[in-house]
Amino acid sequence: MSRRVGCIRALVVGVMVALISSGGVPIASATEPSGPHDALSLARAIHDVVVADPSATRVPPLARYKQVVIPDTQEAADVMAQELVGFSKVQPAVNPTMPLPPAAQRVVDYALSKLDGYYAYGGTGPQGFDCSGLTYMAYQSVGVSIPRSAGGQFKAGKAVDINELQMGDLVFYYSGPGHVAIYIGEGKIVHARNESIGIVVTGIDMSKYSGARRIL
Secondary structure, rough: HHHHHHHHHHHHHHHHHHHHHHOOHHOOOOOOOOHHHHHHHHHHHHHHHHHHHOOOOOOOOOHOOOOOOOOOHHHHHHHHHHHHHHHHHOOOOOOOOOOOOHHHHHHHHHHHHOOOOOOOOOOOOOOOEOOHHHHHHHHOOOOOOOOOHHHHOOOOOEEEEHHOOOOOOOOEOOOOOOOEOOOOEEEEEEEEOOOOOOEEEOOOOOOOEEEEEEEE
């Protein structure tokens, strides 16, 4: 194994151990808010090691990952290290400052990181959410405060036409409205649907659609 692959593998494992010992755990079994924040920490750490290596002239495009699942075994760490090296051979170097993704992307990433959670009336996490609790916390994750209820969120931001939806927009359903979701692009939404289905990604259901709002 080359010095570079070994360095990245050691870094991946080291970050994994540090996250677990400090309360962070793999996204798939997280019990504390983590998701994109843990992924960003891992991405930054890997980036710093590769940039610090004199033999590294190219860096993996870490923004390619919508979520980086923290490896929980040595084998998984090896696979991630090899994959990152493979990307680094064909992608241009990135700015070492690693700016945060746009806020709308982080809102979507937060909601998608909760897909293993469940619907809980009145819930705002870290795993149980109702529809407006998920949207409320997704915006809280980027420092933006919106009303807690679907009805209140329907009055926030500005109205958006269904044909002009952008990532992060809020999509509403039923009269009132009685349900809210987050648009994630390509005609899909992520939402805490109900107690029997939980937090899911679905297409936009135009039969019950009642409007959309842009917060960012």
